[in-house]
Amino acid sequence: MTRTFTYSGSPAHIVFGNGASTEVGTWIEKLGCKRALVLSTPHQAADGEALAKRLGPLAAGTFSGAAMHTPVEVTEAAMSKAQEVKADCVVALGGGSTTGLGKAIAYRTDLPQIVIPTTYAGSEVTPILGQTENGEKTTVRDAKILPEVVIYDPELTIGLPVAMSVTSGLNAMAHAAEALYARDRNPISTLMATEGLRALKAALPVLIKEPKNLDARGDALYGAWLCGTVLGTVGMALHHKICHTLGGSFDMPHAETHAVMLPHTIGFNAVAVPDLLKPVADIFGGSAGGGLHDFAKSVSAPLTLKELGLKQSDLDRAAEIATKNPYWNPRPFDRAAIRALLQDAWEGRRPQ
Numbered sequence: 001m002t003r004t005f006t007y008s009g010s011p012a013h014i015v016f017g018n019g020a021s022t023e024v025g026t027w028i029e030k031l032g033c034k035r036a037l038v039l040s041t042p043h044q045a046a047d048g049e050a051l052a053k054r055l056g057p058l059a060a061g062t063f064s065g066a067a068m069h070t071p072v073e074v075t076e077a078a079m080s081k082a083q084e085v086k087a088d089c090v091v092a093l094g095g096g097s098t099t100g101l102g103k104a105i106a107y108r109t110d111l112p113q114i115v116i117p118t119t120y121a122g123s124e125v126t127p128i129l130g131q132t133e134n135g136e137k138t139t140v141r142d143a144k145i146l147p148e149v150v151i152y153d154p155e156l157t158i159g160l161p162v163a164m165s166v167t168s169g170l171n172a173m174a175h176a177a178e179a180l181y182a183r184d185r186n187p188i189s190t191l192m193a194t195e196g197l198r199a200l201k202a203a204l205p206v207l208i209k210e211p212k213n214l215d216a217r218g219d220a221l222y223g224a225w226l227c228g229t230v231l232g233t234v235g236m237a238l239h240h241k242i243c244h245t246l247g248g249s250f251d252m253p254h255a256e257t258h259a260v261m262l263p264h265t266i267g268f269n270a271v272a273v274p275d276l277l278k279p280v281a282d283i284f285g286g287s288a289g290g291g292l293h294d295f296a297k298s299v300s301a302p303l304t305l306k307e308l309g310l311k312q313s314d315l316d317r318a319a320e321i322a323t324k325n326p327y328w329n330p331r332p333f334d335r336a337a338i339r340a341l342l343q344d345a346w347e348g349r350r351p352q
């Protein structure tokens with residue numbers, strides 16, 4: 001086989017281990033910083049405060065207003081706080097929303113970031129920032145956006161509710177599945193994607209029975225790191241385009257929408273690139289789409305767009321928006337094909 005590829009390794013420091021979050025202070029100092037602004041959502045404000053307390057003088061303050069889709073007005077409020085307390089770095093403790101706020105601050109100020117992820121979204125290892133202004137979501141990619149240090153501590157994910165663990169895990173798997181057929185894939189991204197899928201496939205069935213199983217939490221977070229890394233390094237296709245459409249134009253919940261769409265988009269593309277999606281079929285059994293559907297069902301994930309609140313009357317418009325400025329995709333499609341795919345996902349029909 002002739003191999004042709006380009007590979008660039010990420011410059012980020014990845015620290016992984018039970019209890020690793022106790023090293024935040026050391027990493028603040030290693031970055032040459034002295035005054036961290038600790039970020040969280042309102043829901044995780046107490047965790048943010050506790051972290052700041054543990055950091056003592058290395059924490060200059062906290063901001064607990066992070067929100068889904070990184071609204072620009074929230075970023076502006078956090079920037080004022082950063083200025084007021086003379087912060088020289090940010091520490092984001094939470095899921096993709098909190099990471100997004102840290103990235104938005106870094107994009108504007110180039111302050112160094114430390115992220116302590118508590119979901120499996122994977123944003124912490126990508127140089128991509130999605131933000132919303134006047135209800136419109138835009139995405140930017142910039143080296144300044146990639147966090148300098150990521151500390152993965154499975155102990156901090158013990159409290160992630162089971163339903164969120166499942167949908168967040170499937171959200172991560174979607175990055176890996178699409179990375180397998182990305183035009184700019186390379187041998188390392190394929191290895192990482194396959195291993196990420198394997199780790200999450202092993203972890204989620206254990207987590208739904210034993211949410212506090214630290215080994216399974218560790219496997220899931222390890223899988224999330226791998227899946228997030230490939231999201232940051234190779235291009236995404238139809239699956240991510242449809243999920244961005246449903247999230248951006250229909251306000252559908254992020255992780256849940258990925259979870260529902262995954263078997264359908266991967267089943268659709270498996271027709272064109274069965275060899276590239278063979279790892280998915282091997283890991284989940286049967287066909288790529290059917291195997292993912294059976295797995296999602298076995299871990300009690302949502303299976304229909306209907307149950308997420310999308311109206312059947314919205315499907316025509318969703319198909320139109322998703323096909324207006326399409327991302328590259330391994331299988332050509334038209335509006336009718338995407339409308340049919342959305343109908344299947346709305347009803348939760350098992351892909352072949």
Ligand code: NAD
Nearest residue numbers: 041043044069095096097118119121123126128157159160
């Ligand atoms: P989230 O960060 O919005 O978290 C959802 C809720 O769960 C929040 O209230 C949060 O505080 C809470 N939570 C998080 N971890 C918890 C834990 N361990 N225990 C208890 N509660 C916890 O959700 P998410 O799915 O992680 O992130 C979604 C956002 O991330 C979206 O805005 C999405 O666009 C963005 N995202 C961006 C990228 C990127 O590369 N730019 C990648 C993936 C996701």
